[in-house]
Amino acid sequence: MRMCICCNTKMVENCGIKVKWAGYGIDLTDDENKLYGGRLGEPKMAICPSCGEVSIYLADVEKLKN
Numbered sequence: 290m291r292m293c294i295c296c297n298t299k300m301v302e303n304c305g306i307k308v309k310w311a312g313y314g315i316d317l318t319d320d321e322n323k324l325y326g327g328r329l330g331e332p333k334m335a336i337c338p339s340c341g342e343v344s345i346y347l348a349d350v351e352k353l354k355n
């Protein structure tokens with residue numbers, strides 16, 4: 290469970306990111322200089338229903354531990 294860092298309300302998790310007018314997704318990487326390597330997967334978002342604070346997080350953190 291994620292709590293809002295601004296108002297301490299329980300956030301709505303598993304929200305996604307859409308790029309307007311395009312079908313492109315977004316990948317997180319642990320090294321932006323690598324063109325194809327280091328991809329960590331798609332980020333998820335949590336949104337606070339009270340104040341609107343948006344938090345971007347990675348659902349699967351296992352790849353960061355390698």
Ligand SMILES: [Zn+2]
Pocket residue numbers: 293294295296297298337338339340341342
């Ligand atoms: Zn909030």
